Amino acid sequence: MRSRIKHTDDSGAALVLALVFITVVAVVIAAVLSFADTSIRTTLRLRDQAAEAAAVDGAAQIAINKLQQGTFDGTVGKCFGPTLDTLDVPNFYQPPSGSAYSAAVKCTKDESKSSASPVVISAANKPGSAILTLGTTGDGLNIKVSGGGTIKVHGGIFSNSNITISQGVLSTNTSVTARGNCTGSITSDPARKCNIGTAADPRGNDPNYPAPTTTPTPPSFPVCSGNNKVIDFWPGLYTDLAKLNKMTDGSSCKNSIYVFNPGTYYFNFGGEWLIDSGYLIGGTPTTKPVGGTPPTIPGSCKSPIPPNPPPSDGWTNAGVQFVFGGDSRIRVKAAQVEICGTYSKTSPPIAVYGLKTAVDSVPAQSGCITATSSGCALIKTENSPSSKLYIQGTTYVPKAAVDISLNNATAQVFRYGVIARSLAISATGSFNLSSALIEVPDDSPGFGMRAVVNLKVYICSGAAKCSTDGDPNLQAMVGLADPSGKREITVYNWSVPR
Known part of the structure; x- marks a missing residue:
């Protein structure tokens, strides 16, 4: 199986x-x-x-x-x-x-x-215009630049009479307004507005800045001890024109440095103070002056507007105010002058003041200063290669004329605006300033x-x-x-x- x-x-x-x-x-x-x-x-x-x-x-x-x-x-x-x-x-x-x-x-x-x-800049402490001329006849503003150069302004321009640009160009970053005629080449934004007549415009009003209140007391007059010295002046009343001229006419104290220490200076000497030699510093020097060493102008005194000189920790500015009465006036020939006003949050730093009313023994401006024809300028500069004038602060001379001649200008002449009866500016063909010659600073919160x-x-x-x-x-x-x-x-x- x-x-x-x-x-x-x-x-x-x-x-x-x-x-x-x-x-x-x-x-x-x-x-x-x-x-x-x-x-x-x-x-x-x-x-x-x-x-x-x-x-x-x-x-x-x-x-x-x-x-x-x-x-x-x-x-x-x-x-x-x-x-x-x-x-x-x-x-x-x-x-x-x-x-x-x-x-x-x-x-x-x-x-x-x-x-x-x-350093706050606002309407409270600056003029409303860079240039304001208050005269009502003739040329409020007259400019002539040989060779056709340009005078630049930072801020508004207002004339209560005419504006005449006989040669060259007037240029501003803002408005140009005149109650009378405007003649010549003017660039502005908006376009110039002329022949407004009596139309109401607050920009043309005198701001009526108050006169200083310090008592004009004569100080001790400084002693000249030779050329190339540092000579200190102190606030007060100056009435001796002969002494002032001897100090600055280039004969006794040639090429010296004249330091006008901070404070108010009253000038009532009846005539023309000629500054023909040396260096005048009005205000707190930025560096200690040394005889025989020319100071740097502009930049020799602490300006009310940084950064010229640049602000530093604990920045302070103590300046001067030059107050002119009667027919006292100043002419800069072959010298260098810088005047610095004092900063304030509530008022412009007025460096040069022309009196409209008397202060104690110092009378209001009068004589050729206030004459509208064949008169004399309160501030006049010569057309000299060595001449320099820089005002670091507001120039307020409502009854007077200002006559400026420029040759080798390298910075602003009026830094914080100028208010005058009239203003004349002439410049040689060598004048070449790319920045503003006259300005008011822009608003700044600090x-x-x-x-x-x-x-x-x-x-x-x-x-x-x-x-x-x-x-x-x-x-x-x-x-x-x-x-x-x-x-x-x-x-x-x-x-x-x-």
Whole structure:
């Protein structure tokens, strides 16, 4: 009897393989799903962090822009307005999803890093025009530039009579207005407006700046001890023209440096004071004068308008005021003269003042000074290569004429405006001044100002106003400066707590 071979069924093995395959696939899918879930949650967290970072940076930028556009000068007011040291920015940033972000930015001045007193320039302490002539007959303003050069002015020009440009060009960055005729080449923006007659225009009014109130008492007159000396003058009343001329006519004290120390000087000597030699400095010298070493003019005295000379820590300006009465007048021949007025936040820094009414024993201007024909100029300069005149402050001589001749001018003659009965300017063909010859400064909330503030930025989502309690989301140290009439911002530090 033969034995028969028995065949087995392998269907059970296939089932095992199927179960193994399903298990492996399930494990892999579970791992992939777990990884995907983690990745999605991480992406969402990163997205939230990115939105928060964008919001906090944006809030800080808004605060910095507010500082740059504001008027805070480190001493007056608050960072973000008269009373606000905290800036609230509601719902300013909308992320790709979720609620909008709001911010609160807290600002504090860093006293240890702030320096220099701000020099505010505003309508309260500057003339309304760079040139204002008050005479009602003849030429209020007369300009002649040989070779056809250009006299540049920074600020408005107003004449209560005529404007005559007999040769050359008069150019200003703003308006030119005359009650009478305008003759010659004039460029301005807007275009010149002439022959307005008696039409009301406050720009043509005498500002009537008050006369000084100090008592005019004669000081001790300085002694001349030879050439190339430093000779100090002191405030008070000067009536001896012979002594003044002997000091400055180039005979006894040739090439000396005449320092008129800060204060008010009254001149009532009846005649013309000739400055024909040496260097006259009116105000606080920027550096100590040394006999035999010519001072740098302009720049010899501390100007009421930084940065000439540049402002420094603890910047102060003590200047002079030259007050003329009667028919006293001054002529600059082959000398160099710089007169610096005194800065004030509430009035122009008047460096030269012509009296309209008497002050004590000093009479109002009279005689040839006030004569409208065949008269004499209160300030006159010669057409000499060695002659220089720079007035760092307002010239206010409403009853007098000013007659300026230029040869090698290198800077402004009248830096803070001139108000006179009439103004005549003549220049040689060598005259080549690219900047303004006469100017009033632009308004500035803190010319020369340097202040440092610390900003703390707090942000929140879903609320219109954020709390400033707790730790900030960002801190920054920001410097504010106005060295040249344009407000500047410097970020010294920018940190986000981790």
